[in-house]
Amino acid sequence: MAKNKTIQVEEDIPFHVLSVEQVAAHYSTNTLEGLTSQEATERLRTYGNNELQGNGGVKWYKVLWRQVANTLVAILLIATALSFATKDFAEGGVILVIIIMNAAIGFWQEFNAEKTMEALRNMSSPTAKVIRDEVRMIIPNNQAVPGDIMIFEDGDVIGADCRLFEIFNLETDEALLTGESLPVQKNLDLIETEDQPLGDRLNMVFSSTVVVKGRAKGIVTSTGMKTQIGQIATSLMGAGGNETTPLQKRLNRMAYFISLAAAILVLIVFAVHKFHYSNEVAIYAISVAIAMIPEGLVAVVTLTMAFGVNRMAEVKAIVRRLSSLESLGAVTNICSDKTGTLTQSKMVAVRMWIPSDGFYRVSGTGFDPDGEIYKQGETVAHGGSKVPEQLVVQGEESNHLLRVLQTASLCNMSELRKSTRPESNGEWTAIGDPTEIALQVLAYKAGLAKPDLLSQGFKLIAEFPFDSSVKRMSVLYQGPEKEGRSGEHFIFLKGATERVLGCCTHWRDGDHERSLMGEKEEMSREEFGAMITDKVDILAEKGLRVLTLAYRRFQPAPGVDLVHGLVRSEVEQDMVFLGLVGIYDPPRAESRPAVLQCYDAGIRVHMLTGDHPSTAAAIAKEVAIIPADVPVKDNSLIMTASQFDAMSDEQVDQLEELPRVVARCSPNTKVKMIAALHRRKLFAAMTGDGVNDSPSLKVADVGIAMGQSGSDVAKQAADIVLTDDNFATIVQAVAEGRRIFANIQKFIAHLMSTNVAEIVVLIVGLAFKDDDGMAVFPMSAVQILFLNMITSSPPAMGLGLEPASASNMCEPPRSPKQGLFSFEVVMDTFVYGLTMGALSFSAFCTVLFGFNNGNLGSSCNTEYTEACEGVFRARATAYASLTLLLLAHAINCRNIRSSSWSMKSLKTLQKNKMLWLSIVTGALVVIPCIYIPGVNHSVFKHTNISYEWGFVVIALVLFILLSELYKFIKRRTMKPLSVRANSELEMERMRSFTSQNTRVGSITETEHKS
Template identity: 75%
Template sequence: MGKKTVNVEPETPFHTFTVEQVAEHYQTSILEGLSSEEAAKRLQTYGHNELEGDGGVKWYKVLWRQVANVLVCVLLIATALAFATKDVAEGSVILFVIVTNAIIGFYQEFNAEQTMEALRNMSSPTAHVIRDEARVTIPNNQAVPGDIMIFEDGDVVGADCRLFEVFNLETDEALLTGESLPVQKNLNVIQQADEALGDRLNMAFSSTTVVKGRAKGIVTSTGMKTQIGQIATSLMNVDANEKTPLQKRLDKMAYCVFLAAIILVVVVFGVHKFQYSNEVAIYAISVSIAIIPEGLVAVVTLTMAFGVRRMADVKAIVRRLSSLESLGAVTNICSDKTGTLTQSKMVAVRMWFPQEGFFRVTGTGFTPEGEIYRQGEMVAGELPAQEELVANGSGSDHFLRTLQVASLCNMAELRRTLHPETHGDWAAIGDPTEIALQVLAHKAGLAKPDLLSQGFQLIAEFPFDSSVKRMSVLYQSPSTNSSAPGAHYIFMKGATERVLGCCVSYRAGDVERSIEGEKGSRIIFEKTIEEKMTLLAERGLRVLTLAYRKFDPQPGVDLVHGLDREEVDSNMVFLGLVGIYDPPRAESRPAVLQCYEAGIRVHMLTGDHPSTAAAIAKEVAIIPEDVPVLNNPLIMTAAQFDAMADDDVDRLVELPRVVARCSPNTKVKMIAALHRRNLFATMTGDGVNDSPSLKAANVGIAMGQSGSDVAKQASDIVLTDDNFATIVKAIAEGRRMFANIQKFIQHLMSANVAEIVVLIIGLAFKDPAGHAVFPMSAVEILFLNMITSSPPAMGLGLEPPSESNMREPPRSAKQGLFSFEVVMDTFIYGLAMGMLSFANYSIVLFGFNHGKMGIGCNNEWSEDCEGIFRARATSYTCMTLLILVHAVNCRALRETGWTINNLKTLEHNKMLWLSIVIGAFLVFPVVYIPGFNHSVFKHSPISYEWGLVIAALLIFILFAEFYKFVKRRVMKPLHLEANGQLEMDRMRTYMTDASNQDSVIDDDRTVKEHK
């Protein structure tokens, strides 16, 4: 395939500009960014930052979908046959129904598609920019030239940018250049205006991915002006028309219905000995129409659109419709801790230094106001009552050096806002953990801006990576005299076990002592650190370790790009521990307990220390509060879990509820273990490394606020509030939607079964000419299916969740819409309604009119046909009211629908209530308007026959209640009796017996049962 030549040269070669020239060109500040007002003006000037013609909602495609389906095809065939048999009235009505259905379906689906498109845009790549001197997250399409954009590892660059701050930035530009290797960026000005894209190292381009590091840049081009816009392509190209499992099931149902319609047509002609006549053809049309749920497409569309909107209301953006259907089958939730179960408002509250002991820090939030008190070492497990206040800016050299590391090995920024509404408040930019350390440094009088102004200069940064779980920076300290440059220092922070492995000595006061001094001294030292860390972690604190060392660079070595990380992260000096508290969200514990009631188990996978993870897990009820952390089979480290072979994992009675020090690979292994037990799992994630587990999970859920763009693209659902409780709400909504789809399908198909019963039995009654007499006309059937049955079905699709919605076990992932109970109900209710309607038809015709039949009563009224027309009206009226009454039955599979309390709940579903009332009133004009009744519907007004209709209604209600009573007695209960306390007791029992369980798998939802 030949290459297409495209001009990708931008109008202005910003790569040849200095940063100051670009900032002046767009009248922006690299420190303060644009104001909100200026950004709004530029959005009007430059337009939205999006590509033109990359999809969107096409009205003609939506309209085509209303016509191109099996159900409509059958109706079109029926229309053609009606006109062919010169039944113009019936053919016109069927054609009117087709057109009306298409218009309604088009309106609903087009609005639904537009809503879903808007919601998908909400979950598309976001941009981190500085506006009003604060870091904010905006939809990427609202970025404008002059914005100061920030991007980090895993982000998709939102616009073309001229870089002005770079730390180990590497981007994947294969989309633009075809170069498979990441490109390392720098800030050097490029002289050639026509430099190749791959060599413009001071630019970051829209839709490329940050592979490593972080950077800031000035947005130079947006939308179609970007390089990616100029070659008219997009990074994301998802087939929005891909059918979901539900739609595929409905397609299969449509083919089954079509096959059944053909069989019934053959039956009709067979009864008439395959002798063609207009009468036989019309009857065959009527039977085929009766079995088709004409309103099904519109009802499904409405229900799905309502489900997506409801999910958006609870702050969950659905990126793939299939996930909305899958949520009802979730059996296990694997969740992060920080920001999901907790508030992600971290505050440093404790410190520990060798020799100096513990320190207590006061103050909350981003406001750098608080005191630091030295408490000393614990005595008999308790801290001394007397505390010593450490004055701001004072303390031992050890204390000051440690806080210096906390301040400088840190990319977070703390500043007062200039926004009119929050003027003077403190705001922070950066990772929550780093913000907590930065606030601590401010409290100690060692704020990063102050240290930088004193002469500390950042030389190189080795960012945090999930594989090493630590971060290092190289700084040059201020010069002590004008003749000699300042010394170089490496500052490090990270997970304790990863930092300790890099340390060869520790600071005790103002003295550095070797860890390796005597035999066994490292073991003793590490045991001491472990004890102190455990004391902090047991209080629910996340523990970070700080270290440093003096660095002597080799002559000629490039300190920015020429350093090896392994060499840098060696020979470190241990300084101390910092305990950071991230309080659980108030709604997390109730949400976890609600999961237990719903038969869902919660697993917490976190990078924290096991004691910290266990402490938070106890607070939010993931594990019992009174269980030990050590030797607890429900609590494992990633190292323990990853070291187990798959067979060993499968022999576990229960998978761990808490996995600490978790890595991305551990998450993938947990999902695989759940799948081997035939469990249905959802996984949360926010980083680029979480993408494999998000894709492997049945439902991947990304964090909308803290999540990277790569994670969002790999996910099925995006949480706009990063809240665990939102996951539970989403599952509840998924269950509600699936249950409602079952309700309205049962309602629609029951009505179709009832109509078929009437029509097939009606084949036994023939007029003197030997033609079958219609118990119901084709127009009556269409009216029942479209006007009478469809609105209540739509109402059932909007039903609020039942009281037992989250007290029922998760449905099997393999369970389709047509469970045994739903199919059984459909036929039993359909048979009951059909028999009652036909019984009324027979009583009127043979009981009150002595079976008098004229010839041609299927086409036009005559005196001889009055009995048939009255019987037909009675049958139609009875069927109409039975269908409306049946909507109340369908609100619950087994619970009674006719108690006062249940009927009162109808007021919460106005659509259902109004459809029943209006549907009942529509009987009167249809039956009693002169001419309209005889010519179109082929029936006559009724009088005493109302007694039969009311009797049939009462019989059906009594039958339905008796049937549900029998089901409640005979069938297994739908709801679970488990609750939070029972689940806690079960876990305690498991832990007690775990040592005796060996390899027996007796968990009620594990391998034994499912295999």
């Protein structure tokens, strides 16, 4: 293969008229090895990302418009105009600068946040399976380049236009491009007509179409805007437009309420002045309106959401829908798959059972076929005394074992390869489903590798792929030719034991086939089923996933199309039972701690798996979903899907406890479980990876798709995509969702308390009239703006970035209906706001009336005179007091109940650099505002202070003491936040439940054997 060849970006080429060899040569690629990573990187620079242009994205002008098109800016502009109209250029200029600064800061934060969230959402777009560096890997679809070898499977969304070179029963849905409602069946035939209609280019697949059946490999011919979908400028797979989340809707409602309250306060200001209009009254009214509006709220929410999405990505959970960030904190139940989520998905066949020989052991780990098959301590596959290795492959006396291993090898779509690259040291790699890989490795250990069997003359004729509804897979092969005659046809079948046994009418006993049917039956079906069930139990109770193998000779009817004319139900009948294979998939080390953490957080975990009940129960015990000492039989915590599905909704609702383990689970079972949880007013997260999991992912409150093993259809239906398919990541995501919601409540409480405090000072200040009969401002408009935007907003942003509290995963899930303003948050807002307002106003009154004779002067709202000295000093004192109180309140808001001023709590403050830097900076900014000549008199309308700092300190100390007293009272009188039942109590509760003879729908001894 030519390497590092310069690829030129050419005009459209009709690749459907080129042979596979011509296409491979054109792109200097190899259908077996694929491109190297270096070549792929170079081509990505040449061709650009595999994505459509003009399909949305973040528009800077829209973000900027959102910063200026709001009620706050309108109010500030009115204040600016009034200031300039009254020739108060200093105040008007400051307000204008604040408008520009607020828009700039908000634009910068929101634009970067939107870019971050867009990039992270794009990570959850469909991925592509490609072969690079001789191994199969999963890459973001936008990284695919021409010349890549792309692999397609059932349920995949095709990521680029490709020329097919290997297919099996491939059908695609091309309705997006052609309008054809029926799936298109593909083939590899060369097409001679260049202008062939798109729907008739059967040796090509196109970007954004969906694989509805079969599997294939193809060479990428076009990406991005060069694809057919790109040429008609249409996109099927958007990640969603700008989404209005429940949080944003609540904030919008809050904005309407605040606007209404601000309007009422403005009316109050004018009413106090008997609706006599003047510039001063208008400025005061606008000041009150400004005080009512939390200017920094939008920017803080945006920053917090962006940071949360970024943090989720760091723990390998990609957020596709922002609403899921809020929903995660309310999750009460997690329904998880087993394989690859709770377990490592590193399957290895470790046991076999054959009726004629009994149990076999298999050594070796991973993909390396350097292992042996033992029977009673003797090596079988490598020249043991009973069955020498050469007889395993060729002889007749080992025919039974031969058929077992042939079935494992041929009823299998996985590929096992030994790397030829020098740097790989001959490492073995695999492509395919983990279960099939384990069977293929077993076949390799016996010398029956699939490539060897194919080279000996076995030819694949037809395939019926694994389907979750039937839980089995079958293939039709034609065997090697014998003495010039066509080879026999064989059907090989593998799948779940109960589904395979239902297809069997015979069983293999050494070289003999024994009947289970009719007059010739040598063992009744019931007796045989009981025998097999006992063997399955032995394997399953060790935590092994058990697959059953069967085969039969097949005599095709004359004239029948063996590729398209076969009916699955007719093919998979009259089978001969061969044996069992036990596959071990060890649990992930982090699964058990994660499950226990769920119980500590008041979240219950359910395992919904396709495995045998005993296998599922064994793994569930290992990862602590159920206690290790509870029985599997006669336990309604463990059910099969057939039992659960057979129950009516009323019967399910009568269960004291929904099952924690559902075995032999089907997609419909998952939907029924979610519905049962919803009827109990519970909030559920559901995991899924297959095409058929889409309904359950959609109906779940939080749908979680697997990023590695999941189909693109499942990812499209999900709210969150796990890039590592790990259950522990779900728990981390829940913890992050709780942290985000708690922090939003913290900074909203802080911002709203600030507004309440300012309103208290301004409204009560209406009672003070100067010599002209005008109300005296306890605080000027610029002071209020400075407090809201410069002093209060940065600490609020810091609160949005607060680490999770120690009790974050030791608190019960919040109610889904609980909004931001719970009773406690509202109470805190008013208690802290009124306290800060009262202390600040008290400082104002003490300075004005206690030390300046209460002289209110004239026109002290607009200019400084000696007569206004007392008012200006009092105003500076109130401003300094409220500044430090707001900063201290930011520390208060870090903990809703516990003390924020203990040494332990203060030490943790340094972990949040944004918060403590904003507090330090906010405190230091007070100095120049008060003491810079000109700025103090003309802009802030206050003057230098000296002894008044004593009143500021007194107000600060009193606020801290009162806050600690308030929290102490809350701890004594309110319901504790922590969960009463921890993981140990949850385990004990399940043991108690099991022992109470609550067995409605449980697995009985008879049902367990069925």
